[in-house]
Amino acid sequence: MRVLITGISGFVGSTLAGYLLSDGFNQPLEVHGIVHRADSRIQEIRSRLHLHKGDLRNSSWVEQVVEAVKPQYVFHLAAWSDVRASWDQPWAAYELNIGCQLNLLEAMRRHAPDARVLVVASSEVYGLIEPDDIPVDEDTPLRPNSPYGISKVAQDLMAQQYWFNYGLPTVRVRSFNHIGPGQSDSFVASAFARQIAEIEGGLQEPVLRVGNLEAERDYTDVRDMVRAYWLALQYGEPGGVYNVGTGSSFPVQELLDVLLDLSNVQIRVEQDPERLRPSDVARIVCNPDRFFRKTNWVPAFSLRESLTDVLQYWRGVTGALSSERSKSGQRRQ
Known part of the structure; x- marks a missing residue:
């Protein structure tokens, strides 16, 4: 095939x-x-x-x-x-x-x-x-x-x-x-996770910049x-x-709360106007019944499991970046 x-x-x-x-x-x-x-x-x-x-x-x-x-x-x-x-x-x-x-x-x-x-x-x-x-x-x-x-x-x-x-x-x-792991940081969960990983690695000040935290989405x-x-x-x-989709929605604030809970450092949260969309619908929830009936598909990953893996992915990326910067600094000495 x-x-x-x-x-x-x-x-x-x-x-x-x-x-x-x-x-x-x-x-x-x-x-x-x-x-x-x-x-x-x-x-x-x-x-x-x-x-x-x-x-x-x-x-x-x-x-x-x-x-x-x-x-x-x-x-x-x-x-x-x-x-x-x-x-x-x-x-x-x-x-x-x-x-x-x-x-x-x-x-x-x-x-x-x-x-x-x-x-x-x-x-x-x-x-x-x-x-x-x-x-x-x-x-x-x-x-x-x-x-x-x-x-x-x-x-x-x-x-x-x-x-x-x-x-x-x-x-x-x-x-x-x-x-999920590997997603671009132009999307909200990865944007949060990357900033947290960089803060943990000492690559960014302990301030996490966010957009609209009230919007609810089906992840x-x-x-x-x-x-x-x-x-x-x-x-x-x-x-x-x-x-x-899953048929359930979560506010962006909940994604942020879970990721902050998974982190081991104190982080201050600030709103960034550049991260706000010109048009943002308050709440979106999928009705997947037609697809469920046709395929018997059922999501396997919980939101917390997904966010854990997203944060681990960015920890790996920033860890590699931090290591490369350290080696570069040593070569210049």
Whole structure:
């Protein structure tokens, strides 16, 4: 079975690749991945992957890869994922999320029309969620309120259109917030954890800068999320759409409290206006019932387990950085 993962070296893509190649996975797979730039996250499994380095914005190159691989399953994970930064660079979000997917789906319908394709949208497609919308199901109106959200709506509806018009068996998931080890510090849990790890390592003053602590979100560990993505392609209806989340929400303050509790130093918390979004919905909770019924997927990681692993990841990163700085200082002496 040939699998193609776009964005395989990203946070979610690398976790998915590791899951598909793990000893506990019960199907032998030939895993191909599209890499654009850095591939440090997949170094440990690189020898077991078939990598294709290039740019999804290049339609001719994408077509060559799809024609050569002839994948049977495709996980389209390459994307612009920073909601806050999309306000500063809206065109980049549109180009990377809409244009790259268009190139991929065009190549798929020509060279692998029977392959099942997972298109990952986001809870941001729902945008301005009203209190009466909670918990958010798949029939909740789409009211995107950021450039990123608009780009994900376009991806979502494009996938549906390729099923309607070309019979390409796309499956859409609207995933709610991810957390887990390896996530960029442009996301809230990693932003907190990195600062705490740097404070513990003496690399930063004992002040943790935060944005809006009142917003409530539905957080799923990335290791649970990639299991959900596999199940979505296995059991999801072509053209169908599924919300993926835990069905519970936590305020950002609770994430901060858990991480501070896991730390061994005293830290002062200060609000940073630069970390506030231009538009921030107060509460978002996923209604995952449709997906639960279809796949029997159940999240395995608790919020505290996830945050423990996020903090340990950043302790490892900052520990390596601190060690390198120490060696550099010794060389200069």
